[in-house]
Amino acid sequence: MALIHGGQLQQIAQKYQTPAEQWLDLSTGIAPLSYPIPDIPLNIWQDLPQQNNDLLTAAKHYYQCEHLIVTNGSQAIIKALPELWQKKQNTLTLDNKDPAHCAHHVYLPQYGYKEHAQAWRNAGYSLHFYLDELPVIDDIQANSVLVIINPNNPTGLLFTNETLLTYQKVIENLNGLLVVDEAFMDVIPTNNSICSQVANSNTLVFRSFGKFFGLAGIRIGFLVANQSWCEAFNEHLGPWQVNGPAQLIALHALHDSDWHQQQKQTLNILRNELEKLLWQYLGNNIISEIKGTDLFLTLSFNEASNINAESLYTLLCQQAVYVRLTDEKDKLRFGIPTQQQLIKLAKILQACI
Numbered sequence: 313m314a315l316i317h318g319g320q321l322q323q324i325a326q327k328y329q330t331p332a333e334q335w336l337d338l339s340t341g342i343a344p345l346s347y348p349i350p351d352i353p354l355n356i357w358q359d360l361p362q363q364n365n366d367l368l369t370a371a372k373h374y375y376q377c378e379h380l381i382v383t384n385g386s387q388a389i390i391k392a393l394p395e396l397w398q399k400k401q402n403t404l405t406l407d408n409k410d411p412a413h414c415a416h417h418v419y420l421p422q423y424g425y426k427e428h429a430q431a432w433r434n435a436g437y438s439l440h441f442y443l444d445e446l447p448v449i450d451d452i453q454a455n456s457v458l459v460i461i462n463p464n465n466p467t468g469l470l471f472t473n474e475t476l477l478t479y480q481k482v483i484e485n486l487n488g489l490l491v492v493d494e495a496f497m498d499v500i501p502t503n504n505s506i507c508s509q510v511a512n513s514n515t516l517v518f519r520s521f522g523k524f525f526g527l528a529g530i531r532i533g534f535l536v537a538n539q540s541w542c543e544a545f546n547e548h549l550g551p552w553q554v555n556g557p558a559q560l561i562a563l564h565a566l567h568d569s570d571w572h573q574q575q576k577q578t579l580n581i582l583r584n585e586l587e588k589l590l591w592q593y594l595g596n597n598i599i600s601e602i603k604g605t606d607l608f609l610t611l612s613f614n615e616a617s618n619i620n621a622e623s624l625y626t627l628l629c630q631q632a633v634y635v636r637l638t639d640e641k642d643k644l645r646f647g648i649p650t651q652q653q654l655i656k657l658a659k660i661l662q663a664c665i
């Protein structure tokens with residue numbers, strides 16, 4: 313069954329019978345300001361996309377890694393991974409003649425981007441969910457997969473580099489696979505990325521391009537891994553995964569360090585203003601906690617309040633404000649608004665609370 317995500321404005325607009333263009337759409341964690349699209353020569357539209365070595369070099373520099381491949385977003389990799397991991401395990405089983413090498417356990421965050429769990433569940437794996445703490449090391453089974461979303465969407469939970477490296481070693485000794493989804497890492501000032509530490513390990517890091525650069529529509533991203541995993545994915549996915557215009561835009565964007573600094577600063581200011589505004593209009597009678605990153609904020613609700621996540625979601629939809637009600641229906645996630653959108657949101661909150 314298809315999962316529900318933010319960004320379904322047409323559907324929501326129809327449900328609430330308000331034209332899509334009248335909505336304030338804060339339903340995703342995509343930056344509200346996007347990298348300016350450069351001029352794209354006609355031949356880039358006309359030709360089949362080719363391997364772009366300049367893009368690979370720029371991406372290796374930006375992500376600080378040795379090996380990577382260009383993908384059409386992390387989603388494609390999330391979906392393809394269980395089959396590829398199965399293939400790798402089958403090869404190991406044949407080599408070792410030991411069926412225990414085919415363990416079917418995956419550890420995942422209970423709150424988090426649900427496509428990971430869906431992909432492993434559909435492939436027949438046994439899922440084990442963890443909350444704020446990673447699984448107890450002694451409980452992790454041999455040959456299993458550990459998925460970490462760092463920082464987590466929607467909770468904002470962030471693990472340190474040290475913790476990740478400890479688990480990397482544990483998983484390595486267990487012949488398992490570590491998957492780190494760094495979709496929102498670009499805005500973390502302490503840079504907790506482990507991209508520079510995966511070249512010699514069985515670790516995959518997913519980097520989404522669309523969120524920080526505000527260009528989710530062009531569908532481009534990167535998989536950082538060792539050479540063997542990069543080759544396996546390239547072979548599995550086949551040619552022409554990523555269109556030429558997207559590659560050219562990403563090349564410009566990844567090089568532009570002045571823009572990165574500016575974007576980080578702007579997103580941080582807007583996040584702080586949103587947080588202030590939410591406390592001001594909702595207050596601690598309604599909300600108990602705000603967590604997140606500079607690309608989204610997630611609100612938890614006071615149990616004593618007569619407004620909860622679901623009722624506020626409906627109230628906001630009635631005012632043509634679209635935010636994300638979490639899958640558990642107990643939290644609301646707000647994307648970061650522009651200055652103009654903040655003014656509109658303040659007026660609406662003032663009127664409806």
Ligand SMILES: Cc1ncc(COP(=O)(O)O)c(C=O)c1O
Pocket residue numbers: 384385386387388425461465493495519520521522528532533
């Ligand atoms: C944590 C996380 N990972 C991956 C994705 C997929 O991103 P994309 O396919 O655009 O790179 C999302 C999308 O919302 C996400 O929230």
